[in-house]
Amino acid sequence: MKNSNGGFTLVELLATIAATSIVTLAAMSFLLVCFRLCASAQATAGEQETSRIVLTLMEDLASEGSITKIENGKILGTNDKNILTYDKDEHKLSAGGSVIMEGVTEFKAGLSEDKKLLTITLTTENQTYTTSVYCRTQDITEKQISTSLNFNTGIVGRVYGRSSAAGAANARAYGISNDEWIARLALIANLDLQIGSTGKILSGDDEGKYFSEWYIGGYDEVHPGWSKNTPWCACFVSWGIAQVRDSLDRTLSFSDVDAGVKRLRSGENGAWLDPGAAPIPGDLIFFDWDGDPDPDYDSAADHVGVFLMQRDGRVYSIEGNTDGRVAVRNYAPDDPRILGYGRLKWKSTSGAD
Numbered sequence: 001m002k003n004s005n006g007g008f009t010l011v012e013l014l015a016t017i018a019a020t021s022i023v024t025l026a027a028m029s030f031l032l033v034c035f036r037l038c039a040s041a042q043a044t045a046g047e048q049e050t051s052r053i054v055l056t057l058m059e060d061l062a063s064e065g066s067i068t069k070i071e072n073g074k075i076l077g078t079n080d081k082n083i084l085t086y087d088k089d090e091h092k093l094s095a096g097g098s099v100i101m102e103g104v105t106e107f108k109a110g111l112s113e114d115k116k117l118l119t120i121t122l123t124t125e126n127q128t129y130t131t132s133v134y135c136r137t138q139d140i141t142e143k144q145i146s147t148s149l150n151f152n153t154g155i156v157g158r159v160y161g162r163s164s165a166a167g168a169a170n171a172r173a174y175g176i177s178n179d180e181w182i183a184r185l186a187l188i189a190n191l192d193l194q195i196g197s198t199g200k201i202l203s204g205d206d207e208g209k210y211f212s213e214w215y216i217g218g219y220d221e222v223h224p225g226w227s228k229n230t231p232w233c234a235c236f237v238s239w240g241i242a243q244v245r246d247s248l249d250r251t252l253s254f255s256d257v258d259a260g261v262k263r264l265r266s267g268e269n270g271a272w273l274d275p276g277a278a279p280i281p282g283d284l285i286f287f288d289w290d291g292d293p294d295p296d297y298d299s300a301a302d303h304v305g306v307f308l309m310q311r312d313g314r315v316y317s318i319e320g321n322t323d324g325r326v327a328v329r330n331y332a333p334d335d336p337r338i339l340g341y342g343r344l345k346w347k348s349t350s351g352a353d
Helices: 010-063 140-145 154-160 164-174 178-192 211-216 233-243 257-265
Strands: 069-071 074-076 082-087 092-095 098-102 104-111 117-124 128-134 248-250 270-273 284-287 303-311 314-322 325-331 338-346
Touching (some): 010 128, 082 104, 164 178, 178 303, 233 314
Antiparallel strands (some): 082 092, 092 098, 270 338, 284 303, 284 338, 303 314, 314 325
16 A cells, blocks of 8 residues: 555565565576577587587598508598597597597597598587598508509509409490500599699609609700699699590690690590589599680680599599699589589490490
C-alpha cells in the first residue's frame, strides 16, 4: 500500500530490489553465455585454421616425396628426420621439437594397401579433420643418385603397375600401342628422378647443369639474361622430352610456354586438347594462372607440366619450377587455370598391340 507521500512501503521497495536483481543476474548470465559462445567459436575457428595448415603442409611434403616413413605416431623424412610427432598422452602435435597443435585426441597416418595414397586424420573434441594425397615414399637420397630408369619404383611402378601385363592393359585402355605406352612411362620416369630439384638436373648425362643452362647450351655472352634464375618450367619439360626423343616422330623443345602452345595448336609438333578432353599419362598440361579471357592471347599460358593421372576426382601432374622446385601437384579436373593439354607425336600411335 502506498503511503501518504506517494512513495513505496518497505515491502514494496524490497520486492522491487529483488526483481531488479533477478533481471540483472539473468542479463549477466546471458552475457556470460554469449562470451563463452564467442570464445568457443573463436577457438574452433583457430583450431580449424591450424588443422588446415598442418594437413596442407603434409600434403605438400607427401606430393614432393619428402615423407619416407610412418611409424609409431611419427611421420619421418629422408634419413629418418622427424617431420611430425603425435604425443597421445599430452594430445599434442609437434614439428621440429615445437608444439604446433594442442587438443588432438587422436592422430592417424597411413598408406593405402597399394602404397599410393597417404591418409592423415586428426581428431579434436570439436571435429575430425582428414586429407588424402598421392604419396611417394621411396628414399629420396637413393632416388637422386640413381641414373637408370627403374619402372618398379617411383610414380611408374606405384601407379601404373610393374608387370608387362599391366602395361599392356593400360595401353589398351588408352587405345595406344604398348610401345607408345612404354615410351610415355619413360618420360614420366625420367622426370620422376628429378623430384625435389630446385633447378639442377639430378641424374643422367647432364647431371649438375641447370635446366635452363641445358636448354641454351651454357650460360655465356651469346645468351644474355639467361641464368639459374631464368624461369625453367618449360626447360624442365623440354629436357624430359629430349630423353625420349628416339620414341617420337617429331620432338618438341621450348623455353617460352606460349611458344609450346602455339606449336601444338598448329599441329607442327603434336596436337592440342582442350581442358574438357581426356588426357593420357605423358601428355603435357598447360596452365593460365591469371585467367586471360582470350586463349589465343600472347600471354595466356603461364606454366607447363606433364600429366600423370586422374584419380579420386583430382588431376595430378609433375612440374618444374613450382614453388621453385620439381614436385607433383594436383587440381580439380575443371580448375579454370588448366588451359589445355598437348599430345606429342609418338612413333607408334595406331592402337594397342
